[in-house]
Amino acid sequence: MNRLHTLILLLVLIWPFNSRSQDLVVLDCRPTADPMLVSMQRTDANNDICALVRVLLPVGGVKFSGNTVGDVSFDGSEYRVYLTSGTKFLQISCPGHYPLRIDFRDYGINALEGKRIYELKLKAQSFVQPQAADPGANYLILNVQPAQGVSVKVDGTSQIVDGGTVSVYLKYGRHTYHVESDGYAPEEGTVEIGPTGKTVKEVRLQSVMATLTVSPETPGCAVYVNDRFKGTGTWGGQLPAGLYRVEARKDGHRPQTVTIELSQRDSRTVTIPALSPVYGIINVNYRPVGATVAIDGMEAGTTPDIFRNVTVGRHTVTVSKPGYQSRQEQVTVGENQTATVSGELVAQAVQQQAAPVAVSTTGNTINGHEYVDLGLSVKWAACNVGASSIEDSGNYYAWGETATKAEYTQANSKTYGKTKGDISGNPQYDAARANWGGTWRLPTKAEFDELVNKCKWEWTTQGGKKGYRVIGPSGNSIFLPAAGWRSGSSLYDADTRGYYWSSTPDGSTDAVFDLLFFSGYRSTYWIRRFSGFPVRPVSE
Missing domain, CATH: 2.60.40.10 (Immunoglobulins)
Known part of the structure; x- marks a missing residue:
């Protein structure tokens, strides 16, 4: 009797569930001609591309089992099921319906093929899923x-x-x-x-911004709007409506200011009149008489002399004469004031000249470019960036720029007037690193000073080009051609002077240190960033 009661109880429990369950109906099962894009693809454990079965069934909560790969996605009307290539069966469990086992062979598909899309269309019998409460x-x-x-x-x-x-x-x-x-x-x-x-x-x-264009009549001016630096040369930009103080500034010149009021959607151009130079005087009273005086690297005369019409600001005065040690001094010139530089050059000791040391290739390279070990803290490249030989000048670059250009001006400089730290090794600003790669970079001022102070320098001619043979403590040497410099579209001082960029700014926003040399003179000093100089790389 107890067994009968148990059987009846089981039938009572099972019957309501069975009475609610329905059969899933297969309406269609077929391969499609749709391409499987790369973004749609999924791979199995063997890295083979799976087959994709699009199951058209607008019922949530459906589960799939078999050779499935990864998660199944559902967008409200269609499931995307990925299966391994060669699959023949797919088990489907739908809420309120009996489980359904699909045998693809019943529909003319011997086995699923990888990288192919199939469509399985199912019909669910009327089944009302419980609805979540509307959150409102x-x-x-x-x-x-x-x-x-x-x-x-x-x-x-x-x-x-x-x-x-x-x-x-x-x-x-x-x-x-x-x-x-x-x-x-x-x-x-x-x-x-x-x-x-x-x-x-x-x-x-x-x-509703206004457009303002500022055009200074003096080339190379720095443009400031409400005391904020905007750019060099002609500047244009958008500003909110309001009152503005527009100023043009240039070293050694008296600034000019214009006040302008802008309305919404205004388009205005402001021309700032030419700036007036402001001059001072430099008195150079060095002995011996007749020594060459250079101001900011440009020959100005001989000692003793008074040099008038020197723009106010900081300047480098270099005094040199064959047989004497050169001297370099920094002076600041005030308006209508005289800055005096005086002293006496020290005679160089007479040394017996050794036989010339030939500059030759070493065969040692870094990233495909030859270097020479001078016995210093860094290795020096055997030639300039862009050069085809050791005596070739190579390319000319403005400081902080990595490509050559037709003209070198303050207006088109990318770093003039901008605060920059040391750029050595930064491919965004370092022409050596950007063009040669590897560990090549611009020398620092300290590394140029080491080259000047620890090496023997011989003014000579190499391959028809004048320059310095620089002999290091190791006895190896490099040749630095007197390649001159570029300003505007012209080349100056070729075969008489050498200018080479360092990576080190001088603390201002407009000048950096470089290596300057000519016959009887070599040193580092500051110079404006926008000129075109060669680059001699170094590497650790």
């Missing part, structure tokens, strides 16, 4: 431009703007938004929030 709210997404410096309010409440996007959860109904940013016309409006999906609104504020 949905998302509003505002995509705003400009993305930065913008203020957004929804229903009067300020919102967080993340990369130009605002996301806020709102109750069903009508809501207001307000978007504003300096220099733009504000925009406001209303949106409807409902149960059919999140609401996405694109908001593009219209600029």
